[in-house]
Amino acid sequence: MSEAVSLPGDPKVDEQLAREHDLTDEEWQNILEILGRTPTYPELGIFSVMWAEHCSYKSSKKHLKTLPTSAEHVLQGPGENAGAVAIGDGLAAIFKVESHNHPSFIEPVQGAATGVGGILRDIFTMGARPVASLDSIRFGPLEDPKHRHLLRGVVEGVGGYGNSVGVATVGGETQFHPCYAGNILVNAFNLGIVEADNIFLGTATGVGNPVIYAGSKTGRDGIHGASLLASAEFGDEADQMRPTVQVGDPFTENCLIEACLELMSTDHVVGIQDMGAAGLTCSAFEMASRAGTGIVMELDQVPQRAADMTPYEMLLSESQERMLMVARKGREAQVCEIFQRWGLDAMVVGRVTDDGRMKINWHGDTVVDIPVDPVSAAAPELDRPTQEPAALRERQKLDTSALPPEEDPEGALLALLDSPNLCSKAWVARQYDQLVQGNTLIGPGGDAALVRVKRDDGTPTRKALAISADCNPRWCWLDPFAGTQAAVAESARNVACTGARPLALTNCLNFGNPEKPEIMWEFAEAVRGLGEAAEALGTPVISGNVSLYNETKGSAIYPTPTIVMVGLLEDHTRHAVSQFREAGRVIVLLGETREELGGSEWLLFRTGREAGLPPRVDLDHERRLQGLLREGVAAGEIETAHDISDGGFAVALSECTFSSDGPGIGARVELRNGIRPDALLFGESTGRVIVATDSPDALLERAHAAGVPAARIGETGGDRVSITPTGGEAWVDIPVQELHAAWAAGLPRRLEAV
Amino acid sequence: MFAVIQFPGSNDDRDMVHAMKTVLSADARLVWHGDSELPSDCRGVLVPGGFSYGDYLRCGAMARFSPVMADVKRFAENGGPVLGTCNGFQVLCESGLLPGALRRNRDLHFICETASLLVESTGSVFASELSPGQVLRIPIKHGEGCYFAHADDLAALEANGQIVLRYCGPDGEVSEATNPNGSLGNIAGITNRAGNVFGLMPHPEHAVEPAFGGTDGARLLRALIQAGEGA
Numbered sequence: 007m008s009e010a011v012s013l014p015g016d017p018k019v020d021e022q023l024a025r026e027h028d029l030t031d032e033e034w035q036n037i038l039e040i041l042g043r044t045p046t047y048p049e050l051g052i053f054s055v056m057w058a059e060h061c062s063y064k065s066s067k068k069h070l071k072t073l074p075t076s077a078e079h080v081l082q083g084p085g086e087n088a089g090a091v092a093i094g095d096g097l098a099a100i101f102k103v104e105s106h107n108h109p110s111f112i113e114p115v116q117g118a119a120t121g122v123g124g125i126l127r128d129i130f131t132m133g134a135r136p137v138a139s140l141d142s143i144r145f146g147p148l149e150d151p152k153h154r155h156l157l158r159g160v161v162e163g164v165g166g167y168g169n170s171v172g173v174a175t176v177g178g179e180t181q182f183h184p185c186y187a188g189n190i191l192v193n194a195f196n197l198g199i200v201e202a203d204n205i206f207l208g209t210a211t212g213v214g215n216p217v218i219y220a221g222s223k224t225g226r227d228g229i230h231g232a233s234l235l236a237s238a239e240f241g242d243e244a245d246q247m248r249p250t251v252q253v254g255d256p257f258t259e260n261c262l263i264e265a266c267l268e269l270m271s272t273d274h275v276v277g278i279q280d281m282g283a284a285g286l287t288c289s290a291f292e293m294a295s296r297a298g299t300g301i302v303m304e305l306d307q308v309p310q311r312a313a314d315m316t317p318y319e320m321l322l323s324e325s326q327e328r329m330l331m332v333a334r335k336g337r338e339a340q341v342c343e344i345f346q347r348w349g350l351d352a353m354v355v356g357r358v359t360d361d362g363r364m365k366i367n368w369h370g371d372t373v374v375d376i377p378v379d380p381v382s383a384a385a386p387e388l389d390r391p392t393q394e395p396a397a398l399r400e401r402q403k404l405d406t407s408a409l410p411p412e413e414d415p416e417g418a419l420l421a422l423l424d425s426p427n428l429c430s431k432a433w434v435a436r437q438y439d440q441l442v443q444g445n446t447l448i449g450p451g452g453d454a455a456l457v458r459v460k461r462d463d464g465t466p467t468r469k470a471l472a473i474s475a476d477c478n479p480r481w482c483w484l485d486p487f488a489g490t491q492a493a494v495a496e497s498a499r500n501v502a503c504t505g506a507r508p509l510a511l512t513n514c515l516n517f518g519n520p521e522k523p524e525i526m527w528e529f530a531e532a533v534r535g536l537g538e539a540a541e542a543l544g545t546p547v548i549s550g551n552v553s554l555y556n557e558t559k560g561s562a563i564y565p566t567p568t569i570v571m572v573g574l575l576e577d578h579t580r581h582a583v584s585q586f587r588e589a590g591r592v593i594v595l596l597g598e599t600r601e602e603l604g605g606s607e608w609l610l611f612r613t614g615r616e617a618g619l620p621p622r623v624d625l626d627h628e629r630r631l632q633g634l635l636r637e638g639v640a641a642g643e644i645e646t647a648h649d650i651s652d653g654g655f656a657v658a659l660s661e662c663t664f665s666s667d668g669p670g671i672g673a674r675v676e677l678r679n680g681i682r683p684d685a686l687l688f689g690e691s692t693g694r695v696i697v698a699t700d701s702p703d704a705l706l707e708r709a710h711a712a713g714v715p716a717a718r719i720g721e722t723g724g725d726r727v728s729i730t731p732t733g734g735e736a737w738v739d740i741p742v743q744e745l746h747a748a749w750a751a752g753l754p755r756r757l758e759a760v
Numbered sequence: 761m762f763a764v765i766q767f768p769g770s771n772d773d774r775d776m777v778h779a780m781k782t783v784l785s786a787d788a789r790l791v792w793h794g795d796s797e798l799p800s801d802c803r804g805v806l807v808p809g810g811f812s813y814g815d816y817l818r819c820g821a822m823a824r825f826s827p828v829m830a831d832v833k834r835f836a837e838n839g840g841p842v843l844g845t846c847n848g849f850q851v852l853c854e855s856g857l858l859p860g861a862l863r864r865n866r867d868l869h870f871i872c873e874t875a876s877l878l879v880e881s882t883g884s885v886f887a888s889e890l891s892p893g894q895v896l897r898i899p900i901k902h903g904e905g906c907y908f909a910h911a912d913d914l915a916a917l918e919a920n921g922q923i924v925l926r927y928c929g930p931d932g933e934v935s936e937a938t939n940p941n942g943s944l945g946n947i948a949g950i951t952n953r954a955g956n957v958f959g960l961m962p963h964p965e966h967a968v969e970p971a972f973g974g975t976d977g978a979r980l981l982r983a984l985i986q987a988g989e990g991a
Contacts, residue, residue, distance in 0.1 A: 169870055169901070170769070257769050260771075260811070436870075436871055440901075441901060441966045443775060444775040444778055444969075460778075464777065466778075466782065579971070
């Protein structure tokens with residue numbers, strides 16, 4: 007039996023207090039059993055955060071276990087701070103996406119900023135220099151002033167932090183939908199590069215080794231951020247939760263990055279972990295749990311920002327920019343010296359033990375004494391009931407034969423280009439440093455971002471990494487299985503459009519309240535779709551994050567499994583872009599257009615309805631198509647490749663004619679009339695890419711050999727976009743200038759008009 | 761050697777070394793802000809972009825007190841070439857090596873985009889590869905790049921030919937519409953009276969390779985290298 011004393015002033019710990027900490031009665035009984043006594047107040051706090059949904063994944067674990075996570079090139083799968091894949095030449099890419107949804111809704115600037123800070127720490131903790139960020143952000147309609155405010159704040163937060171730490175933000179997505187009116191989504195992605203034999207893990211090995219705390223001092227901010235804020239629905243009290251949001255300091259983070267990378271180039275440390283959700287508690291438990299060791303910590307030695315903090319507050323604080331590490335015995339001075347040079351605190355606060363227990367002392371009293379494994383590894387795992395939503399079949403019904411045909415294709419195209427989800431997001435991207443570190447080949451606005459790989463000594467390589475974040479929440483709402491497959495397929499296709507080979511993916515699964523069987527069903531279906539698609543495309547899931555309880559007053563967001571795919575391009579001097587580069591090139595359409603209007607932007611625009619089945623995903627075709635793109639780019643046959651997605655062919659073709667500065671090179675194409683014209687123009691059949699080539703015969707031959715449908719449809723050139731049915735009158739014939747103006751003004755006019 | 765000053769919050773410091781050393785083959789190295797002296801063989805100083813000390817106060821306001829800055833001042837007063845980009849420009853203004861100051865952008869947003877820059881004065885050592893009326897394309901990325909100077913200072917800058925670059929349109933037109941951040945007179949870069957200290961908001965180090973922003977920035981950096989090596 008363990009011993010720990012209560013301090014004067016601690017509240018009485020009982021079943022009632024446990025309930026107030028969101029622990030179930032069953033969990034309370036487990037705690038009593040594990041300890042063989044009543045927990046102390048700090049111990050209760052520890053159990054409550056470690057077993058909260060956000061840290062324990064108790065609702066999702068059962069499903070996540072089914073995902074494919076390994077392959078020859080995967081060096082680290084889920085379970086560490088981030089995943090790692092080999093990219094050749096002895097280098098590895100480390101990456102992960104993570105949510106900061108709830109805090110960003112409460113306090114957009116700091117919520118988004120600390121989201122960026124947190125994901126950066128996950129990356130450099132593993133020894134990698136962070137080189138590229140993406141942000142996937144979703145808001146309610148812009149007509150609502152609150153959401154204009156939230157968009158401005160989130161963009162300011164992402165930019166303010168990312169720009170200041172010197173990591174380029176090279177892409178992402180920005181979307182709007184009423185389902186996010188009560189819960190916005192802020193998913194932050196980062197990727198870093200490391201020498202593959204120098205990846206650091208968060209383990210506390212070596213009995214007797216010192217445990218060192220470094221970075222910012224611990225304050226009272228963010229207490230219970232993970233348990234209360236991230237693991238429950240919003241009600242009326244959301245505004246009162248502001249104190250649970252942390253405050254970021256990018257300057258400290260910048261110094262912390264440099265100090266940690268310098269430290270990890272030595273052999274002073276054996277394990278390192280950032281303090282994220284649930285702060286010091288979670289990081290210490292995870293490090294000991296992974297190593298099968300214990301830790302004894304002198305909590306009063308931890309640098310403190312506020313006076314008179316209690317052990318409970320110290321353990322649960324989510325103050326930002328803090329690291330916990332285990333150094334080799336005898337290297338304490340060297341480690342602390344590096345941090346001090348960067349102006350950061352570093353203190354020995356404990357040591358590694360062999361008894362498998364977490365013992366925390368406070369001015370001589372032991373206030374926590376808990377066996378490590380039952381808290382972290384043996385955290386609860388639930389098998390929550392699932393049930394198909396009652397309304398699902400109804401919303402999947404769509405009789406396209408009853409839809410009136412599009413009478414004004416030009417008007418529809420201009421309206422779609424101007425719509426909040428399809429218009430230019432330059433207003434957002436312009437506020438991000440897209441260039442720092444000097445590796446950006448393709449920045450925001452491309453199908454995928456493309457970033458050159460440099461070694462840490464600065465030597466440039468010919469390799470580049472392509473990164474794309476994707477999700478169509480409407481499709482996931484109509485069919486979470488197919489919608490998630492489509493998200494995986496699209497992100498891989500976007501990566502392939504640059505010429506890169508998709509390697510692996512990370513994901514952020516944003517859903518509503520898992521205690522509701524219909525939400526849990528959506529979650530289970532999405533994970534099933536994710537697993538199947540990742541398997542079929544050979545892109546394992548190497549890291550990720552689950553964000554549940556995105557629900558306000560009973561109304562949940564649409565299922566939003568954000569997928570971020572990373573691919574490798576061996577020679578970046580040959581890559582394709584999404585704009586037309588030269589006039590007189592032949593335009594080829596790869597893939598097949600079917601009469602699929604379900605869940606399309608056009609359907610929403612014309613009928614106000616979100617209905618039908620999302621387009622079919624053919625993963626075999628995807629694999630062939632992506633192989634073709636890769637070979638075609640490498641052979642120099644493809645100089646432009648642009649994925650057809652939201653808004654369909656007409657929108658995608660228009661986007662090809664927009665250069666980064668304004669209107670670019672026009673296009674004239676002819677489409678074979680077979681299915682209804684509005685489906686040809688605006689349908690969103692998956693697995694299609696618009697390609698421009700100077701060697702059409704070779705490319706068509708290559709497509710034929712690969713078994714990918716390919717049709718020569720027109721030519722680049724001029725200053726108009728013209729789309730004509732074979733032998734008929736033009737459906738669309740509009741100056742590029744006019745299309746570009748509509749597209750470019752979409753966001754600014756909605757934000758600045760008011 | 762060419763010294764690239766590294767403050768704790770510098771961001772484009774390694775990019776500057778990459779541009780100078782890897783791309784332009786000059787002997788460029790990072791010099792820590794806490795050093796009390798520049799290396800004895802220093803032929804030129806580059807103060808890079810970033811957020812030197814977090815810049816929670818005023819950009820560059822803390823950096824001027826860094827130990828190495830005293831030696832940079834001495835180096836400049838002895839006629840050595842000094843180039844400050846973005847945050848480096850702010851630091852040079854705060855240090856008194858250049859007149860004026862940089863304020864929040866007119867629209868209060870951070871701006872990252874490729875700027876068109878009209879070459880005006882070509883009298884300094886930094887303009888050896890420039891000709892008046894030429895338009896350069898170099899990225900800007902800053903939140904506080906709105907140049908301000910008192911009327912007397914501004915008049916002196918104009919009179920002495922110290923204005924090297926102004927923000928312009930693609931064809932060189934200088935107007936309010938082609939002013940991204942509200943700078944007085946569309947000023948993007950100026951030298952000191954002697955012409956050996958040059959501060960600019962654009963990032964020449966991000967325009968030295970064709971696939972990464974073009975090569976117009978290399979014209980400015982090569983001029984610095986020539987000036988340093990010729991000294």
